[in-house]
Amino acid sequence: MPSNVEIKARVDSVSLFAQKASALSQSDGTVIKQQDTFFHCSQGRLKLRDFMNGSGQLIFYDRPDTDGPKLSNFSISPTSDPQSLREVLSAALGVMGEVLKERRLYLIGQTRVHLDTVEGLGDFMELEVMMRPDQTVAEGQQVAEELMRQLDVSEASLVSGAYMDLLLQKANALQK
Template identity: 65%
Template sequence: MPSNVEIKAVVRDMGFLKERAKELSRSEGTVIHQQDTFFNVEKGRLKLRRFQDGTGQLIFYERPDMDGPKLSNYSISLTNDPEGLAKVLSDALGVKGIVKKERHLYLVGQTRIHVDSVEGLGQFMELEVVMKEGQGVEEGEAIAQELMQQLGVKREDLIVGAYMDLLMAAKSG
């Protein structure tokens, strides 16, 4: 199963973060509008990600709920019928919730920097260090820590869980 080391953090200064991400990636980045529908499952998380072009990805992942760099194992299947798949999965499993976001994606080496505006939550960033064959988790964590420093991400800005978890907590709180 593919894996990555990732962190998620609250963004305090979106302008600064985007500028640093542009400098580090040597690109303007890519803007992606995503809608993630999370389904009720016994373990891990299962979501259907829909894109503006009518395609989608079914993504299953498992990762510990803790702040700081953490290993995430995942599987992805592409679909050209996200609406039909959403209907089947909704009927079979039930919907946990939906997350809508505008994502700015920057690539730095083997790391994906996501700068996200999440509807109903605010502004966040994620680092996903995509692990290479034979690469140890410690190396991925070191890459994530270095990028956190370069992007000005402070330890106290790190958050636990998925956007879905944060939305559910905000609704119940």
């Protein structure tokens, strides 16, 4: 199963982060609109990513919900009919919730750098260090920590869990 080392953090200045990521990647990044539907499952997380263009991906992943760099194991299956797959999975498993976001993707070495604007939550960044078979988790964490430094991502801005978790926490807080 493929794996990566991930971190997620809040972003105070989208323009400043984008400027630094553009300089490091030597690109303006690629804008991707995404609708992620999370389904109930007994272990890990299962989501359907709809790219809003007739294509999508069914993604299963398992990772700890902690701050800082962490190992994530995942499997991805492409789909050319995300709407129909969403209906089947919704009926079979039930929907936990949905995350709508606009993502700007930068590629820096072996790392996917995401600058995300998440509906209802705000602006975030994610680093996904795509692990090579010969790399240790510690080496992947070192790559992530170095990029955090180069992008001026502070430890205080780190976030644990998925966007879905943050949206559910926000909804629960509003109900109280």
